[in-house]
Amino acid sequence: MREELLALAKLAEMDDSARDIDAELKQIPQSLEELRDSVQMLETMLAQERQQLEEAEQLKVQQGSELKERNEGLQRARKKVAQATSIREADAGEREVDANRRSIKEREEELGRIGQAIEAKAASLAEREKDFEEAKGVLRSQEESSKTRIAELEEQRSKMLSGRDDLAAKVPKSVIKRYDRLKTGISNVVIIINGGTCTGCRMALPPQLTIELQRANELHQCPHCRRIIIHKNVIAD
Numbered sequence: 329m330r331e332e333l334l335a336l337a338k339l340a341e342m343d344d345s346a347r348d349i350d351a352e353l354k355q356i357p358q359s360l361e362e363l364r365d366s367v368q369m370l371e372t373m374l375a376q377e378r379q380q381l382e383e384a385e386q387l388k389v390q391q392g393s394e395l396k397e398r399n400e401g402l403q404r405a406r407k408k409v410a411q412a413t414s415i416r417e418a419d420a421g422e423r424e425v426d427a428n429r430r431s432i433k434e435r436e437e438e439l440g441r442i443g444q445a446i447e448a449k450a451a452s453l454a455e456r457e458k459d460f461e462e463a464k465g466v467l468r469s470q471e472e473s474s475k476t477r478i479a480e481l482e483e484q485r486s487k488m489l490s491g492r493d494d495l496a497a498k499v500p501k502s503v504i505k506r507y508d509r510l511k512t513g514i515s516n517v518v519i520i521i522n523g524g525t526c527t528g529c530r531m532a533l534p535p536q537l538t539i540e541l542q543r544a545n546e547l548h549q550c551p552h553c554r555r556i557i558i559h560k561n562v563i564a565d
């Protein structure tokens with residue numbers, strides 16, 4: 329078992345040294361994804377605001393044409409008053425003039441409000457467009473720099489892990505399986521100890537286990553933290 333444990337210890341050391349690289353390799357696409365999501369969100373908001381602006385502008389056109397109609401109605405009513413041949417006709421004409429005036433006033437006020445809303449919406453839209461362009465720029469440059477960084481990391485990683493396959497081939501498959509399983513939950517899965525304490529969890533090991541560890545007849549795990557423990561003497565030349 330000595331040879332196997334030695335290979336496992338070396339393999340684990342390689343994996344540990346590549347751990348930061350692996351973490352960064354995992355982090356980069358996640359960060360990019362978050363950035364893409366926020367760009368997407370800005371785009372959605374932008375589309376909504378454009379839609380709102382468009383609706384306000386349609387309303388403005390509509391109110392404008394109603395105002396025009398009321399103005400024409402006012403002219404007609406004034407003509408009626410001027411051409412009235414009886415008091416009744418003149419009164420009816422006056423009432424029509426008043427009704428049109430009220431309506432014109434309301435339309436004008438409404439148009440004022442719409443105009444303000446359009447102005448505000450256009451300003452926030454311009455702001456939003458700027459944000460969107462900026463975010464897209466950031467995303468593009470992040471995508472570029474990530475590509476470079478990933479290539480760098482991959483290269484470092486493959487250098488660091490060169491020879492790993494040969495080592496793995498020396499370790500029984502069942503041990504590799506156990507090692508891989510443990511690796512997903514804890515860091516420094518394989519630890520080399522010198523005395524009677526597990527340096528992974530700092531707990532004292534049973535004396536019997538410490539003796540068995542030096543015999544290196546089988547694979548042992550710390551009874552407290554489940555890490556694979558190997559005695560220093562086993563792997564020392």
Ligand SMILES: [Zn+2]
Nearest residue numbers: 526529550553
């Ligand atoms: Zn332990």
